[in-house]
Amino acid sequence: MNSKIKWQKSSFSGSGAQCVEVAEHNGAILLRESDEPNAITTTNRDKFAAFIAGIKAGEFDHFAN
Numbered sequence: 001m002n003s004k005i006k007w008q009k010s011s012f013s014g015s016g017a018q019c020v021e022v023a024e025h026n027g028a029i030l031l032r033e034s035d036e037p038n039a040i041t042t043t044n045r046d047k048f049a050a051f052i053a054g055i056k057a058g059e060f061d062h063f064a065n
Contacts, residue, residue, distance in 0.1 A: 009034065022048075
């Protein structure tokens with residue numbers, strides 16, 4: 001994977017390695033866990049947008065409790 005990819009994590013993650021990071025590369029959305037940087041999942045913008053909409057609507061809140 002390209003070393004120039006700019007990974008971003010939530011400001012709610014704090015300074016630890018317990019976070020999910022996201023990046024864009026060649027039109028794809030990449031996801032990884034900061035403590036497993038080589039385990040990258042790829043999706044597209046439409047699927048990621050639907051997931052974010054579900055998060056904003058509270059559909060996944062039960063996973064964080």
